[in-house]
Amino acid sequence: MSTTQRILPKGVSEADFDAALARFREIVGADGVLTEGGQLAPYTKIMMAGDDRDYIPSAAVMPTGAEQVQEVVRICNEFKVPIWTISTGKNLGYGSAAPGETGQVILDLHRMNRILEVDPESCTALVEPGVTYQQLHDYIREKGYKLWLSVPAPSAIAGPVGNTLDRGVGYTPYGEHFMFQCGMEVVLANGEMIRTGMGGIENSTSWQVFKWGYGPYLDGLFSQSNYGVVTKMGLWLMPEPPAYRPFIIQYPDPEDIEEIVEIMRPLRISQVIPNAVVIVHTLWDAGTHVERKTYYDGSESIPREAIERIKADEGIGEWNIYAALYGTPEQIEVNWNIIEQAFGKSGKAKMMYGEEAEKRGGGFEYRSALMRGDMNLQEFGLYNWRGGGGSMWFAPVSQAKGSETRDQTELAQQILGKYGFDYVAEYIVGWRDMHHVIDLLYNRQDPEETKRAHDCFAELIDEFAKRGYGLYRTNNEFMEQVAGTFGEPLREVHRTLKNALDPNGILSPGKSGIRQ
Amino acid sequence: MNLTRRQLMKNSLLLGAAMPLSLGAAWAADSGLAPSPVHGPIRLYGVDRSATELGLGLRQQGWEPRYEGRLDPLALNALPTGSLATGFTDEAGLVLLTSLLAGRGRVLALGRHEAGRHRLLSHRGPLVEPLSGAAGGWQAALGREYARLALAEDEGRHAQAIVRPAARGASAAELSFLIRV
Numbered sequence: 001m002s003t004t005q006r007i008l009p010k011g012v013s014e015a016d017f018d019a020a021l022a023r024f025r026e027i028v029g030a031d032g033v034l035t036e037g038g039q040l041a042p043y044t045k046i047m048m049a050g051d052d053r054d055y056i057p058s059a060a061v062m063p064t065g066a067e068q069v070q071e072v073v074r075i076c077n078e079f080k081v082p083i084w085t086i087s088t089g090k091n092l093g094y095g096s097a098a099p100g101e102t103g104q105v106i107l108d109l110h111r112m113n114r115i116l117e118v119d120p121e122s123c124t125a126l127v128e129p130g131v132t133y134q135q136l137h138d139y140i141r142e143k144g145y146k147l148w149l150s151v152p153a154p155s156a157i158a159g160p161v162g163n164t165l166d167r168g169v170g171y172t173p174y175g176e177h178f179m180f181q182c183g184m185e186v187v188l189a190n191g192e193m194i195r196t197g198m199g200g201i202e203n204s205t206s207w208q209v210f211k212w213g214y215g216p217y218l219d220g221l222f223s224q225s226n227y228g229v230v231t232k233m234g235l236w237l238m239p240e241p242p243a244y245r246p247f248i249i250q251y252p253d254p255e256d257i258e259e260i261v262e263i264m265r266p267l268r269i270s271q272v273i274p275n276a277v278v279i280v281h282t283l284w285d286a287g288t289h290v291e292r293k294t295y296y297d298g299s300e301s302i303p304r305e306a307i308e309r310i311k312a313d314e315g316i317g318e319w320n321i322y323a324a325l326y327g328t329p330e331q332i333e334v335n336w337n338i339i340e341q342a343f344g345k346s347g348k349a350k351m352m353y354g355e356e357a358e359k360r361g362g363g364f365e366y367r368s369a370l371m372r373g374d375m376n377l378q379e380f381g382l383y384n385w386r387g388g389g390g391s392m393w394f395a396p397v398s399q400a401k402g403s404e405t406r407d408q409t410e411l412a413q414q415i416l417g418k419y420g421f422d423y424v425a426e427y428i429v430g431w432r433d434m435h436h437v438i439d440l441l442y443n444r445q446d447p448e449e450t451k452r453a454h455d456c457f458a459e460l461i462d463e464f465a466k467r468g469y470g471l472y473r474t475n476n477e478f479m480e481q482v483a484g485t486f487g488e489p490l491r492e493v494h495r496t497l498k499n500a501l502d503p504n505g506i507l508s509p510g511k512s513g514i515r516q
Numbered sequence: 517m518n519l520t521r522r523q524l525m526k527n528s529l530l531l532g533a534a535m536p537l538s539l540g541a542a543w544a545a546d547s548g549l550a551p552s553p554v555h556g557p558i559r560l561y562g563v564d565r566s567a568t569e570l571g572l573g574l575r576q577q578g579w580e581p582r583y584e585g586r587l588d589p590l591a592l593n594a595l596p597t598g599s600l601a602t603g604f605t606d607e608a609g610l611v612l613l614t615s616l617l618a619g620r621g622r623v624l625a626l627g628r629h630e631a632g633r634h635r636l637l638s639h640r641g642p643l644v645e646p647l648s649g650a651a652g653g654w655q656a657a658l659g660r661e662y663a664r665l666a667l668a669e670d671e672g673r674h675a676q677a678i679v680r681p682a683a684r685g686a687s688a689a690e691l692s693f694l695i696r697v
Contacts, residue, residue: 034619036622036639036671037639037671037672037673038622038623038624038639038640038671038696039621039622041614041617041622041623041639041673042614042615042616042617042618042619042621042623043618045611045614045615047611060618060619062619086618089615089618089619090615092611092615096615097615097618108618108619110618110619110620111619156590157590157612157615157616377590377612380608380611380612381608382608383606383607383608383610383611384606384607384608387607387689388607388689389607389610389611445628445630445635
């Protein structure tokens with residue numbers, strides 16, 4: 001099958017699109033505008049169960065500064081060309097770098113990659129959207145600052161602006177990234193630029209230290225939205241603690257999730273355990289370095305007996321808790337004693353740290369790296385678990401309550417089992433909430449399996465919503481459906497804001513289900 | 517990552533150098549190698565026989581493959597603009613590779629080589645020769661086709677499914693790529 005047909009933005013004539021491209025080239029240079037198929041191919045790499053033909057960009061534009069972004073959006077308004085904004089384009093499992101729909105122009109901000117400031121005293125940073133965690137990490141090390149980042153699993157290649165704006169999480173005490181964001185510069189759809197928080201005050205020294213500014217707090221409007229293009233963002237960095245103790249607690253049985261969460265909740269709320277803890281199921285823990293076919297080659301969900309063999313071979317539990325303590329050695333010792341006492345009561349938990357944990361293997365090494373904000377790409381190994389290139393992260397939120405967690409786990413396993421998929425999952429424990437992240441892995445090369453994965457994901461959304469569970473984030477294919485679960489009145493407010501801020505609907509139409 | 521001499525030997529890549537010159541020359545002649553590379557270097561990734569054979573196919577068409585060992589997609593960032601790279605990787609490598617190319621390079625071709633079928637996606641027009649031939653296995657034939665696509669100037673996206681004859685050990689899927697950074 002051969003395709004050479006040019007993809008134009010919806011409702012835009014070829015002449016107008018050519019004129020817009022010519023203007024883009026004047027602004028960002030000829031090498032900053034991509035139109036050739038081979039160059040656009042990385043923007044069509046989708047892992048979700050959608051039709052490839054629904055996610056083909058018309059072009060990509062790569063500005064190098066905020067002023068260029070202003071000019072680009074003015075041109076888009078003139079020609080009614082829709083753009084889909086990405087920062088580093090590594091939103092893997094949630095849509096990657098693909099546009100929201102065919103015919104959008106990718107506004108790729110990866111060339112805007114300046115680290116504008118890192119203040120080692122206030123422990124803050126101000127960065128552009130193209131800065132990667134690796135880049136910021138290297139910069140901090142080069143300068144000799146005693147600061148740690150909080151990074152998501154694809155740390156080295158993702159960036160703080162994109163991850164924070166999509167409300168991603170990391171694994172340190174600063175793991176709820178949007179909570180630790182402070183101040184933005186935003187280009188609005190009309191080309192105007194604003195600074196949020198204290199940034200509107202000329203020569204303000206508190207832009208990166210005081211989140212709220214004066215009047216309505218706006219930063220949230222620019223997360224998971226399409227109301228503006230964030231061109232700078234401040235974030236808080238964690239001071240390097242004098243001591244650090246990563247540890248594992250593993251439990252052997254499926255029903256243990258209830259006990260784990262009941263013990264964990266008060267420890268997290270009181271900050272005895274300060275970081276974003278993960279409770280990892282067997283298949284996720286093993287799936288980062290083991291292939292499914294080694295244990296089971298069938299098309300149904302992997303059976304219980306195979307899971308038990310994996311647990312035995314790998315020396316891992318049904319549930320594997322990765323957490324860490326930070327502070328002085330004395331503080332760590334006190335908190336460790338509290339944790340040992342709490343988890344030791346039932347006699348089911350196996351607790352390890354130091355050499356014992358390192359010998360245990362599994363995911364300890366890379367989890368230890370992530371919990372101190374070091375760069376790591378080990379979790380990409382999950383894509384080898386089943387093979388075939390399909391991956392969608394289903395991520396409902398729950399309260400940190402044992403009964404709720406068990407209910408979610410059983411519901412997910414039941415629906416995944418019905419469609420023949422594996423429960424490859426982990427819980428990320430916030431202060432009072434849990435992000436239940438399930439990687440729906442499937443073979444995208446098989447149309448029947450792809451359709452099954454699509455139907456499975458759709459059913460997961462609906463059935464979870466019926467029980468009061470909503471998603472915190474999703475991929476392009478399901479943004480509309482997920483938005484629907486949050487109710488029409490909220491959607492109407494989103495639409496009203498969209499119409500007010502972007503009357504021509506040029507910014508990322510469809511993001512989070514928001515359109516004119 | 518460059519392969520050590522020991523690894524190269526293991527992968528048969530130094531076969532010619534390890535054998536008497538005349539035998540090496542005879543092998544080269546049998547393999548249909550071009551007398552000397554005319555198109556320049558191309559980075560070749562992979563650590564098993566498939567990469568070796570792919571390199572053979574490239575050599576036959578006048579390219580100079582440089583063996584880099586297992587693909588570390590992050591290393592692609594360090595390649596000079598215009599560099600060509602090809603080879604085999606796993607699912608995780610392919611996800612990283614394609615993702616890292618956004619705004620930084622071109623996907624010329626991707627291949628999924630499964631039991632019973634090759635699926636090829638080319639942005640340089642279709643493959644024109646069958647993935648088999650006297651000189652080497654399907655991987656060498658793929659190398660010859662990738663050698664041609666690396667020079668092609670077509671811009672059409674072309675998807676093909678080609679029957680892969682059953683062979684021992686052919687159940688495992690292999691993933692190939694041809695890119696320019």
